[in-house]
Amino acid sequence: MxxxxxxxxxxxxxxxxxxxxxxxxxxxxxxxxxxxxxxxxxxxxxxxxxxxxxxxxxxxxxxxxxxxxxxxxxxxxxxxxxxxRTWYSLAVAYVQAWWPHAAAKSREGITDSLAYVTPILVNDHPGRPDDEDIRRVLLEYSFVPEERRPVPSEKVLRVVRWLEAASLPLTAMEEPKHTRAALEALSLRLDGKAAAASTYRRKRAVFHRVLEYAVELGELSANPIHKVKFRKTKTSDEVDRRSVVNPAQARRLLTAVTYAGRTRGVMMAAMFACMYFGALRPAEAAGLREANCHLPETGWGMLTLEKSRPESNKRYTDSGEANDERGLKHRHEKETRHVPIPPELVAILRAHIEEYGVAEDGRLFRTRNGKSFPGSTVSMVWKQARAFAFPPEVVTSPLARRPYDLRHAAVSLWLNAGVHAPEVAQRAGHGVDVLLRVYAKCIDGQHETANKRILAALGT
Known part of the structure; x- marks a missing residue:
């Protein structure tokens, strides 16, 4: 030298x-x-x-x-x-740097993605632990800020020492074969089957950002992911129109919910109603407070959304609980969204508050001990409700398979009713471009109306 x-x-x-x-x-x-x-x-x-x-x-x-x-x-x-510098040390440093700036679900996505590629980016070092043990240590210890890490057992320390010794030097990432191997890993599930296109895209984005971080630090001359011509997976954000229920089916489901999950279903019915009649996201419904609701005795009401309560593993939340309180999705922390709600939902919410009251912080939907309903419980109640509401051949179909499909049904209904796209986007909390791209296949029966309007404009 x-x-x-x-x-x-x-x-x-x-x-x-x-x-x-x-x-x-x-x-x-x-x-x-x-x-x-x-x-x-x-x-x-x-x-x-x-x-x-x-x-x-x-x-x-x-x-x-x-x-x-x-x-x-x-x-x-x-x-x-x-x-x-090794890949493992870079990944650990990246998590440490970005943890304070990321929401719980984002933290979970980052660590999960890195746990897929890190066991791939290693040398053939002797004493390799089981893949399951490596993944567990990465998720529960290595990719957690130091102050949050549990006291490590000797087994955990053995895995960490092996990762530190076996991890590829960062300079090796300049070789396309290593980047390709990582992308191949991201394209598969743990069982070896192909991952969903959206899952691959999300994990690849994390991998790309970590490599960009190395470039910014001056530890890589360029992002090596751009050198690899990995197959492009086709992705689509469009809503499957087969999942969209009509108003009669939606009301049948909301009734069936009250018979599901012992006492839990009837306590959740109004929450599901908010997803259908107001197009609320599940996390927005979980964060809805009495103070956010204008519920007159007659006529339309108004929901002023300001908080959401997304669910994540306690390991990733700031509160140590399953739900952290956050601002609305894709909005500034203190920004609100106003959603007019029809008289039917107004009546449902008034009856819910009269029957169950509200939590100490004013939240409408919670368990007996004041916590948000766990996602597993919500899914269980919804599964039972579908079985009550639909015949077997429909239960096995995509129709309203998830509670989130109620929101899709609401937005589709508004668009098909002729509500202008900017107004629908404002109520649903979407950008107009995203709205039209996602719901393009759910807009039906507009051809005749469009033809009449065009003829009227032409003066014929």
Missing amino acids: NTSYRVRFWEIRSNTRSEGPGKKPRIVSHTVRWTVGNREKSSTFKTKGLAENFLSSLRQAAKNGEAFDLGSGLPLSMIEAKEG
């Missing part, structure tokens, strides 16, 4: 991209420039903060009298650190 102590630094250069005539160019990246001997070197970062941190590290190394490598332009201490 050829080195030099003659180092010179330049100011950080901001790189811009034209946004069109008359518009101010947009800064897209920042480049650190320096020379080692007579050789010019540079490294580009997405944010100025990352560029400043990198330049500061270079300056500090030069101040400490370190030699710089003529080939890479890096001080020897940074080369040693780069060569010593």
